[in-house]
Amino acid sequence: MSPLRDLNWREITLGKSGCSVWRIALNDGNAVFLKAEPIHPLAELPGEIERLNWLTRMGFKSPRVIDTEQTQDRVWLLMSAVPGEDLTRYTARPDVFVRAYAQGLKRIHALDPAQCPFDHHPDNRLEEARQRLEAGLVDEGDFDVEHEGWSAQQVYDWLFANRPSIGTRVVTHGDASTPNILAQDGRFSGLVDCGRVGVADVWQDLTIACRSIRYNVGEEHVATFLAAYGTEWDEAKYRFYNTLDELF
Numbered sequence: 001m002s003p004l005r006d007l008n009w010r011e012i013t014l015g016k017s018g019c020s021v022w023r024i025a026l027n028d029g030n031a032v033f034l035k036a037e038p039i040h041p042l043a044e045l046p047g048e049i050e051r052l053n054w055l056t057r058m059g060f061k062s063p064r065v066i067d068t069e070q071t072q073d074r075v076w077l078l079m080s081a082v083p084g085e086d087l088t089r090y091t092a093r094p095d096v097f098v099r100a101y102a103q104g105l106k107r108i109h110a111l112d113p114a115q116c117p118f119d120h121h122p123d124n125r126l127e128e129a130r131q132r133l134e135a136g137l138v139d140e141g142d143f144d145v146e147h148e149g150w151s152a153q154q155v156y157d158w159l160f161a162n163r164p165s166i167g168t169r170v171v172t173h174g175d176a177s178t179p180n181i182l183a184q185d186g187r188f189s190g191l192v193d194c195g196r197v198g199v200a201d202v203w204q205d206l207t208i209a210c211r212s213i214r215y216n217v218g219e220e221h222v223a224t225f226l227a228a229y230g231t232e233w234d235e236a237k238y239r240f241y242n243t244l245d246e247l248f
Contacts, residue, residue, distance in 0.1 A: 004034070004078075014088070014179045018137075019045060023081075032066060035077040042128075042135055045075045048195030051118065052079065055197065058111055061190035084182035084189030087216070094217040095224075096186045101213065102228035103188035104181045105205050109170040113199045116171045120198030122163050122244075129156055129247040138247050147246055155246050164240050168202045175248075176205040178212040196248070203234055207241035 004024055012021040012033075019037040026032065037045040055062045063079035070076070090097040132138055138152040147155060173180065174196025182190045206229070210222050226233060 004032075009034075014086070031081045033063065033079050033081060035079070036074050039070070039073055039075060040135075042131060042137060043075060044195040045077055047118075048193075049077055051194050051197040052077075054117065055194060058115070060108065060111065061188075062194050063190075063192060082182050082190035082192055084184030086192075087178045087181045087183060090183060090186075091216050093186075094221050096183070097217050098213065098221050098225045099228060100183040100186065100188045101181055101209055102225055104183075104191060105173070105176060105209060106229060107188060108173055108191060108197075109202060109205070111171040113169055113171050116197075116199050118198035120172065120174060120196070120200035120204065122166070122201075122240075125200075125244060126156070126159060126163075129159070129244070132247055143246050144242070147243065152247065155243060159240065159243055159247075162240055162243075164201070164237050166201050167234075167237070169199050170202050172198060172200045172202070172204045174198055174200070174204060176208045176212075178216050201237065201241075202231070203237035204241050206231065206234075207238050208245065210238065211242060 007027070008025040009022045010025075012023055019035050021036075022034045024032050024034055035045060035048075037043050049065060049068055052063055052065050056064055061082065063082055065077065065079055067078040068076060087097055087100060090100065129138075133152045133156055138155075140150070140152050143150060143155070173191055173194065175193060176191075180191055180193045181188070182192065206226075209225065213221050213225050222233075
């Protein structure tokens with residue numbers, strides 16, 4: 001990765017990942033992205049590398065792994081850029097925003113879950129959440145207004161007691177928030193930040209999408225999104241997966 005040192009680096013601060021991310025402009029006008037994470041037992045970057053390689057084998061529109069490296073204290077991932085701009089650039093055009101969101105989720109959910117080696121059954125995710133809780137990785141100060149004043153343990157206990165039935169299991173992105181959905185010329189062009197890809201209930205992704213739509217373009221566009229995707233509102237699952245996201 002040393003030849004990259006003399007190029008133009010720009011740190012990406014959008015999002016809440018524990019990783020550091022830079023966009024590196026290449027001399028030919030293209031760009032690559034470099035991601036780094038401190039080494040620890042619950043680091044997500046090694047899993048993201050596995051998932052990106054799997055998505056590449058599936059022919060899906062996501063970053064391609066160019067190189068990886070592990071130093072004494074960090075894991076590094078160099079990856080290709082995905083064409084387009086993230087959906088935060090489309091908030092002034094809610095119709096395009098919602099259409100691209102639905103296109104992107106339908107595209108990843110169409111992958112064959114039987115070929116996906118990453119299982120995000122709620123029991124597995126709750127076990128990961130418990131490990132994060134015990135390691136002190138949950139930011140209680142970043143909880144949504146619905147959970148203000150809750151401890152991470154209270155959130156975990158509520159989730160454990162309110163596990164929903166499992167509906168349609170698909171390959172989910174796992175963190176389908178607005179900055180992770182890209183569009184080009186008004187149409188879906190790819191997904192980024194793929195460290196949580198796994199087979200889960202479809203509402204794992206629909207929840208994050210509906211929450212993002214409410215925040216970015218307004219509550220009135222949620223129904224349009226669900227219609228474009230082809231499903232109906234599920235309050236119980238929305239509440240569960242929204243609450244689960246607090247621990248990640």
